[in-house]
Amino acid sequence: MRFVSSAVGSFLGLVFPSRCLVCEAPLHPMRDCPLCPEHFRKILLVEPPLCSRCGRKMSGESVEALVCAECRSRSTYHDAGHSACAFAEPIRYLIHLFKYGKRRYLASFLGRLLVDYIRDRADMAGYDAIIPVPLHWRRHWTRGFNQALDLARPLSRHFCIPVMKGNLRRVRYTTPQVGLLGKERESNIRNAFRARNPAKVAGTRLLLLDDVITSGATLNECARVLKRAGASWVTIVTLAQASGTWVVPEPQALSGATRA
Numbered sequence: 001m002r003f004v005s006s007a008v009g010s011f012l013g014l015v016f017p018s019r020c021l022v023c024e025a026p027l028h029p030m031r032d033c034p035l036c037p038e039h040f041r042k043i044l045l046v047e048p049p050l051c052s053r054c055g056r057k058m059s060g061e062s063v064e065a066l067v068c069a070e071c072r073s074r075s076t077y078h079d080a081g082h083s084a085c086a087f088a089e090p091i092r093y094l095i096h097l098f099k100y101g102k103r104r105y106l107a108s109f110l111g112r113l114l115v116d117y118i119r120d121r122a123d124m125a126g127y128d129a130i131i132p133v134p135l136h137w138r139r140h141w142t143r144g145f146n147q148a149l150d151l152a153r154p155l156s157r158h159f160c161i162p163v164m165k166g167n168l169r170r171v172r173y174t175t176p177q178v179g180l181l182g183k184e185r186e187s188n189i190r191n192a193f194r195a196r197n198p199a200k201v202a203g204t205r206l207l208l209l210d211d212v213i214t215s216g217a218t219l220n221e222c223a224r225v226l227k228r229a230g231a232s233w234v235t236i237v238t239l240a241q242a243s244g245t246w247v248v249p250e251p252q253a254l255s256g257a258t259r260a
Contacts, residue, residue, distance in 0.1 A: 022036070043085060043113070049066070054213065055080075055236070074186065076223075077227050078219060078220060083239075095147075099211070107150035107151055107153070110151060111150075111152075124159040124207075127205045128205050129161065129164035132148035132152045132163065132165070134193070170192055174189055175188060186215075189217050199230075202231070205231075205232055205235075206226060210237075210238050212240045213238040213243070
């Protein structure tokens, strides 16, 4: 039994880091989390009031309508939304390592955060497919993988919803959305996507998944294309939301992530 435990610990050590990715504090060899307890408690989960269309935390707006100013300012094609965490430390750092540092093993932990958040707040019954927001082939070739697809797999396994790959295509290369204003983001992303086989989308209820939502322009454009292809319902799902000002609390004795 001791040999088995040691072997399992050695295997996990190859898959998961042995030290906290933020402060390098030693981690238990059986812990499948890349953060020490102190930094894990600093993860901010998003709590109401939330926008019913995109899932972002509402602040300074009328909460009676439950639709944020960003969604009210344009034609919104997605029907609902969920966004699990604040795009603040340490989530911001983990996403950066995941996307640009090629730490793909982080998809397991980040996907589990997303699964736990959605499981406690939404009914996933009745959805036909998960569609990861696609990358243009040039960006996919540079990065080596699509982070949205990696995040979709834990959701697919847990909720038993298949991932639909290759139907929603990114057909136009665009400049990064970072640094662009709202209208510039919408113009930049317009007509950048296409449904390759609309018949597979017609009449379906879809989960449209990406890692981070900022203005929501990319997700809204994807939803527009899917609705034009015949989708009956589109719910957007993101791991983190970059809008708003997030205050990271001092470490507390909590069993899970902190609520925002």
